[in-house]
Amino acid sequence: MFKIIAITLIFTFCFHVCSAQDEALSNRVANYDMDIYLDIEQKKLDASTQLIWKNISMDTITELYFHLYYNAFRNSESTFFKERGVPAWLTKDIDEECGWGWSNITNFKDALGNDLTGNMQFVHPDDDNKDDRSVLMVPLEIPLLPGQAHVFNFQWQAKIPKTMPRTGYNKDFFFFAQWFPKVGVYEPAGMRFSKDGQWNCHQYHSSGEYYADFGNYDVKMNVPQDFVVASSGELKGQTKKGDRKTWQFKGHDIIDFTWTCSPHYVINEDSYKHTKIQLYTYPYKDHFKSRYFSTIKFCMQFLDEHLGVYPYNTLSIVDPPIHGMFTGGMEYPTLITSLSFCFFPKGIKTPETLVVHEFIHQYFMQMVATHEVEETWMDEGITSYYEGRILDAFMGEHTSTINVLGVKCGNKEFNRAEFFGSGNETIAPNSIKSWNYKHGGYGDIAYNKTALWLQTLEGMIGLELMDKIMKEYFQTWKFKHPSRNDFIKIFNDMVVAELPGKFPDGMDWYFSQVLYGTDVCDYKIRSISNDENQSPRGFLSNLEDCSTVEDEHKKYKNRVVVERAEGIKVPVDIELTFEGGIKKLYNWDGQNRSYDITLHSDKKVINAKVDPDFKVMLDKNFINNSLSREKQSNGIKSLLKKVMTSLQHIMESVTLLI
Amino acid sequence: MSHVLQSYKAAWQFLIRHKWIISLLYGFNLVFALLAIGPFNSYIENIFANSDTINTLANQFDYSIIMDVVNEYGIGIGMTFSALFSYFIMYVLWSTFATAGFLGMYQKSLIKGHSKIKEFWSSGITFFFKFLRLNIYIILIYVIVIALMAVFFMKDGLDVFKMESEVALISRFWMLLFLLFVLGFFISIFRDVARSNIIISNPKYIHKTNLQSLKSTLRLRHISLSLINLIFLAIICLIFYTLKGIEAVWLSFLISQFYLVFRLCYRVVRGCSFLEVTQ
Numbered sequence A: 001m002f003k004i005i006a007i008t009l010i011f012t013f014c015f016h017v018c019s020a021q022d023e024a025l026s027n028r029v030a031n032y033d034m035d036i037y038l039d040i041e042q043k044k045l046d047a048s049t050q051l052i053w054k055n056i057s058m059d060t061i062t063e064l065y066f067h068l069y070y071n072a073f074r075n076s077e078s079t080f081f082k083e084r085g086v087p088a089w090l091t092k093d094i095d096e097e098c099g100w101g102w103s104n105i106t107n108f109k110d111a112l113g114n115d116l117t118g119n120m121q122f123v124h125p126d127d128d129n130k131d132d133r134s135v136l137m138v139p140l141e142i143p144l145l146p147g148q149a150h151v152f153n154f155q156w157q158a159k160i161p162k163t164m165p166r167t168g169y170n171k172d173f174f175f176f177a178q179w180f181p182k183v184g185v186y187e188p189a190g191m192r193f194s195k196d197g198q199w200n201c202h203q204y205h206s207s208g209e210y211y212a213d214f215g216n217y218d219v220k221m222n223v224p225q226d227f228v229v230a231s232s233g234e235l236k237g238q239t240k241k242g243d244r245k246t247w248q249f250k251g252h253d254i255i256d257f258t259w260t261c262s263p264h265y266v267i268n269e270d271s272y273k274h275t276k277i278q279l280y281t282y283p284y285k286d287h288f289k290s291r292y293f294s295t296i297k298f299c300m301q302f303l304d305e306h307l308g309v310y311p312y313n314t315l316s317i318v319d320p321p322i323h324g325m326f327t328g329g330m331e332y333p334t335l336i337t338s339l340s341f342c343f344f345p346k347g348i349k350t351p352e353t354l355v356v357h358e359f360i361h362q363y364f365m366q367m368v369a370t371h372e373v374e375e376t377w378m379d380e381g382i383t384s385y386y387e388g389r390i391l392d393a394f395m396g397e398h399t400s401t402i403n404v405l406g407v408k409c410g411n412k413e414f415n416r417a418e419f420f421g422s423g424n425e426t427i428a429p430n431s432i433k434s435w436n437y438k439h440g441g442y443g444d445i446a447y448n449k450t451a452l453w454l455q456t457l458e459g460m461i462g463l464e465l466m467d468k469i470m471k472e473y474f475q476t477w478k479f480k481h482p483s484r485n486d487f488i489k490i491f492n493d494m495v496v497a498e499l500p501g502k503f504p505d506g507m508d509w510y511f512s513q514v515l516y517g518t519d520v521c522d523y524k525i526r527s528i529s530n531d532e533n534q535s536p537r538g539f540l541s542n543l544e545d546c547s548t549v550e551d552e553h554k555k556y557k558n559r560v561v562v563e564r565a566e567g568i569k570v571p572v573d574i575e576l577t578f579e580g581g582i583k584k585l586y587n588w589d590g591q592n593r594s595y596d597i598t599l600h601s602d603k604k605v606i607n608a609k610v611d612p613d614f615k616v617m618l619d620k621n622f623i624n625n626s627l628s629r630e631k632q633s634n635g636i637k638s639l640l641k642k643v644m645t646s647l648q649h650i651m652e653s654v655t656l657l658i
Numbered sequence B: 001m002s003h004v005l006q007s008y009k010a011a012w013q014f015l016i017r018h019k020w021i022i023s024l025l026y027g028f029n030l031v032f033a034l035l036a037i038g039p040f041n042s043y044i045e046n047i048f049a050n051s052d053t054i055n056t057l058a059n060q061f062d063y064s065i066i067m068d069v070v071n072e073y074g075i076g077i078g079m080t081f082s083a084l085f086s087y088f089i090m091y092v093l094w095s096t097f098a099t100a101g102f103l104g105m106y107q108k109s110l111i112k113g114h115s116k117i118k119e120f121w122s123s124g125i126t127f128f129f130k131f132l133r134l135n136i137y138i139i140l141i142y143v144i145v146i147a148l149m150a151v152f153f154m155k156d157g158l159d160v161f162k163m164e165s166e167v168a169l170i171s172r173f174w175m176l177l178f179l180l181f182v183l184g185f186f187i188s189i190f191r192d193v194a195r196s197n198i199i200i201s202n203p204k205y206i207h208k209t210n211l212q213s214l215k216s217t218l219r220l221r222h223i224s225l226s227l228i229n230l231i232f233l234a235i236i237c238l239i240f241y242t243l244k245g246i247e248a249v250w251l252s253f254l255i256s257q258f259y260l261v262f263r264l265c266y267r268v269v270r271g272c273s274f275l276e277v278t279q
C-alpha cells in the first residue's frame, strides 16, 4: 500500500514538474537536473543527477539503460578504440599525462531511497565486448507502469579524457560532449523498427553518436571564477563563491546537453528573430565574427522559410582554439562548434561550411531526432544536402567551398568529387548501421552519397515538390523519432499525390537502389549518326508501279544512342541539337542498358546531351554526358591557351631563381 | 651611382641593338611550351574533344571536374606530366646556354665595341657547363636555406595539440618567407656577379671565382643595381596584374605574351648590367 501511495506521489510530483515549464514542444521523456563540480587540477567532474524519466509506452519497465560514454575512453580495449584503433597522437598524449577517461556512478537511488547501485551491471548489446563499459543496465526495485514518471538520484564522477574525439580537455580548454550518464531510449512496439517494446541503447562506437529522448535540462556547473562557460540552453544565473563560480543553464525540449569552458573565451552577440546568437571564440580569431554571424543568420532564415522555425531562444557557436580542434565541427542542441585558423583567407569557406552544416543538425537529429548510429544518413546525409543548397544560395554556385587565387569550387561539386574520389562508392549500402562500415566509406556514403541522391531526387521531382515534402517531413516528425520508413512513406504519399502521371507507384524503386543498393550511376551518349535517308522504293502501292517516294523533309535518318553504363536506373532527359540550333527534348525511362532516338528529318543532329541540366548528380562522369559531331575546338583552344601561357611563365620564373 | 645607372642604360642599349636576342629567347620559350603542351593537348582532346564539358569549363572552371578526369581518364595523367616535366628540364638547360651566350656576346661588345651573332653560340658553348655548375650550386644553396628554415619553422614541433595558438606559427611563417625573399635577393646578386666573373675571367674551375664573387655580393653598387632591375620587374608585374581581368581570350593571350617578352628583357638587361658593373 505504501508503495502504491509513494508511486502515485512520484507520478503526481513528476507530472507537476514536467508541466510547470513553458508549453512543451516534445514528450519530455528524460529530464535532468544536474550539479557539476569541475576540478581543473585533477581533471575530474564530481556530479549529482536527478533524472525524471517518463514511461510513455504501454509496457511495464523493469530496468533502465544508461550510456556511460566516457568509459569508451577508459582504455584501449573499449569498442570505441577496437573499432577505431588508438591513433599514434593519442597514445603519445595518453602516455605522457594518462589522458584516459572514465565515468563511474557511485550511488544510484530511486525516489523511495532504494539503493540500486549494487544491481548495476555493464552490458554490451552490440558486440559482446566484455571490456566495453559504455552501457550500464540498472534493474529497478519498483517497476515503472505505463504512463508513470519516476525520479532517480545518482552521484557520479568522471575523469575527463585528454584530446579524445569530440570531448575532453587540453591545456585550460575543456569541452564536455557525451559526458554524463545518459538514459537510453525505450522504443515501444511499432516505434521505428521495434516489434516488441525494447531498449535502444547502443555501445559507444567510433562513428555515429546520437539517439536520445527529449527532455528538459537544468544544469549548474561550478567552475573556477575566471572561466567562461558556453552551454546548451539558456543562462539563468551566475553565483560567485570564493574563487569559484556557478553557472546555471536551462534547456527545454532537447535531446542532449553539452558545455565547454575556458578562461580565454571572448563572446560576441547577434540575434535572429527571437534567438540570441552567441559566438565563443579566442581573441586572435575574433575577426571571423562577421563571417560567422552573416552566415548563420542567412542559414537560419533559409531553414525558417523552407522547413520551420528554430524554436529555441539561444544558439551558441563555439570556435575552439587549435589545441582544442578535436572538438570542432560538431553539433549539439543549441550549441554548435566550428573550426577556423586565424590565417584562413576569405576564399577558404571552412568556417561558413561548418557553421551551416552544424546548424542544419538542429533540424535533423536535434528536432527530427533520428538515430545517428542506426541510420546515419538521416541526419548527416540530409544535412549535407541542405549544406550545399544553403551555401550555394549564400555564396554563389561554384564558389561556395573555395574561391581563392582563381581556384574555385562549389560545395555540391566538392562533395561530389569527394565521393567519387574516395574509392568507396560501392563498398557498402547506405542503410547499414554506423559500426558496420568496417572497411571504410562511412563519411563518403552516409554524408556525400546521400546528398547526391537527394539532389538527384530533387532533379526528378522538382525543387518545389522537394521543398514541400521536406517541410512536411520536418513538421510531421519534429520532436519525434522517425525511421527511414517514415521518411520514405512521406515521399511516396506526396509524390503519388502530386505527380501521379510521372511516378504512379511512388519512389520505392529509387530508394531501393540508393538506400539498399551499392550500384553507381553513369549515363552517356554513345553515338550520333546522320545517314542519308533511304527513301521508300519498290512496288509500294501496287504490283505494277516500281517507284521511289522522295520526301524533302526526311533527308536524314538521325540516330542517337544513349547508354546506361552503370547499374543505377533513373529517368533522364535527352536534348538533341540540330543544325541551325534547333533543340528538342526527349525523355528516357533509363531502364534498359541502351536506348536510341531515331528520327527522319531534313537536318543533321550536331549535339546530344543526356541529363543536360545535370539533375542526376549521382552520375559519376559528367564528361561523357554530351557528344558533339564537331570537335569543341573553341573550348579546347581556350583551355590550352590558359595552360600554355601559365607554362611559359612558370618556365621563365625558374630562370629567375637560378 | 652614376656608374650603376650607366651600366643599366648600356644594357638596355645593347638589348635594343640586338632585339633578335629577345626574339630568340621568346621563340624558344614558345617552342618549349608548345612541345610541352603537346601530350597534354592530345590527352585533353582525347577526353574532351566531343564533350560540351570543355565549354562549360572555359566559362566556369570548377576544380571538382578534375576528379571526373582523374577517376575516369586517370591513366594518361602520369605520362602527360612526365613529358611536361622533361620539356621543363630542357628549357632550364636552354636558358642556361642562352644566358651564357648573350653575356659572352655582351662582354665581346664591351671589349670590341661590337659583337656578332656567332659569338652568342660560341659563348653559349664555352660557358654552358660552368653556368650549369653554378646553377647546381645555387640550387644547393636554396635547398640548404629552405631546409634550415623548415627546421626553424618546426622548432617547437607541429603537434597542434601542444600549441597555445597558431598565431606564433603563422608569424614565424611570414617572417621566414620575408627572410627567404631577402636571401633570394642576395643569392640573385651573387649569381649575377658570379656569372659576370666567369665570363670576364673564364676560369678553368669556378670555385675561386665564386668565392671572389661571394665577397663582392654585398657591394652597394650591386645592391642598387639589383634594386633598379627589380623596380622594373615590379612595374611590369603591376601593369600585367591590372590588365589581368580582361575576359577576351585572344587579347588576354596577347597581353600575357607581352608580359613574357618584358620578363625576358628583364633577364637580359639584368645579366648585362651586372656584367658591366662587375668589370
Ligand SMILES: [Zn+2]
Residues within 6 Å of the ligand: A331, A357, A358, A361, A379, A380, A383
Ligand atoms: Zn554532421
